[in-house]
Amino acid sequence: MIFDIQKASTLKRMSAFLLDVILFAILAVGVAWLIGLACDYDGHLEQNQIYYEQYKAEYETKYGVDLDITEEQYNVLSPEAKANWDKALEECNKALNDDVDAKANYVKIFSYTLMMVSLGLFISMLVLEFAIPLLLKNGQTVGKKVFGIAVIHQNGVKANAFTMFIRSIIGKYTLELMVPVLLVYMMFLYNIGIVTVIILALYAILQAVLFFASKGMHTLVHDVLAKTVCVDLASQMIFENEEELNEFRRKAYAEKSGELNVDGIYTGTSAISASLVQKDVQPAVDAETAVEPTSIDTTTEE
Numbered sequence: 001m002i003f004d005i006q007k008a009s010t011l012k013r014m015s016a017f018l019l020d021v022i023l024f025a026i027l028a029v030g031v032a033w034l035i036g037l038a039c040d041y042d043g044h045l046e047q048n049q050i051y052y053e054q055y056k057a058e059y060e061t062k063y064g065v066d067l068d069i070t071e072e073q074y075n076v077l078s079p080e081a082k083a084n085w086d087k088a089l090e091e092c093n094k095a096l097n098d099d100v101d102a103k104a105n106y107v108k109i110f111s112y113t114l115m116m117v118s119l120g121l122f123i124s125m126l127v128l129e130f131a132i133p134l135l136l137k138n139g140q141t142v143g144k145k146v147f148g149i150a151v152i153h154q155n156g157v158k159a160n161a162f163t164m165f166i167r168s169i170i171g172k173y174t175l176e177l178m179v180p181v182l183l184v185y186m187m188f189l190y191n192i193g194i195v196t197v198i199i200l201a202l203y204a205i206l207q208a209v210l211f212f213a214s215k216g217m218h219t220l221v222h223d224v225l226a227k228t229v230c231v232d233l234a235s236q237m238i239f240e241n242e243e244e245l246n247e248f249r250r251k252a253y254a255e256k257s258g259e260l261n262v263d264g265i266y267t268g269t270s271a272i273s274a275s276l277v278q279k280d281v282q283p284a285v286d287a288e289t290a291v292e293p294t295s296i297d298t299t300t301e302e
Helices: 011-039 041-063 072-075 077-099 098-136 142-146 161-190 193-212 221-226 242-256 271-278
Strands: 150-154 230-231
Touching: 011 041, 011 098, 011 142, 011 150, 041 077, 041 098, 077 098, 098 142, 098 161, 142 150, 150 161, 161 193, 161 221, 193 221, 221 230
Parallel strands: none
Antiparallel strands: 150 230
């Protein structure tokens, strides 16, 4: 018996990722559309346009300008005409900001937009990245199921519900989706464009560093938090729990040491293997254990 981590290839992971992204986008847009219907999002957009057209017509008449001209048309205006146009636009915007009803409607649009995006992403993540992997077993999304990829703990144990929650909701949804979404939202709302761009760039660099510097595991933030890894399901040995992994290690060590006969009965006297075979002793399950998972070879020499 030989046990090690059979990492899924980058091509397989990217293929599964693209399929999952398509399904995720379809579900997220559908959820956002339903929320928009429930809160009359289109109605608020139309009302916002009505407010704008009302004040635009008023100040176009007052200053004798057309506020819908293109940038090229604006550039050919005389300095006096430009000053007159700028004054009309400034007063139109001020009137809109001073209108309590128009301002309240505008705030609702921003609030509903954030709600539609956040809930659409959350429900899609909850269904496709948490619920379905629990149903399909081995942490498989639809894409991973199609391409034969599993998600397990880094020690080879099957990922449980808590692990999948950390991976999908805390890692993917909160940190990898909503943090960038909120940054972009704040960029438009509070006009902090350069700060947002810098933060997003640093975040992208962090993800790239994790992907290429994770000893061939190609992990991202969500895998680091959950201590998981994507593996090839067809060739990967997956343990149901840590007790099963520890039992495998005990037997593998004893067999390799010649202290386990063909019937699986321990026959040796080694102090190390004896302590490993005791049922009440649970060896540490990490990279520092005396018997490394990647080096266990129990083929009996003839």
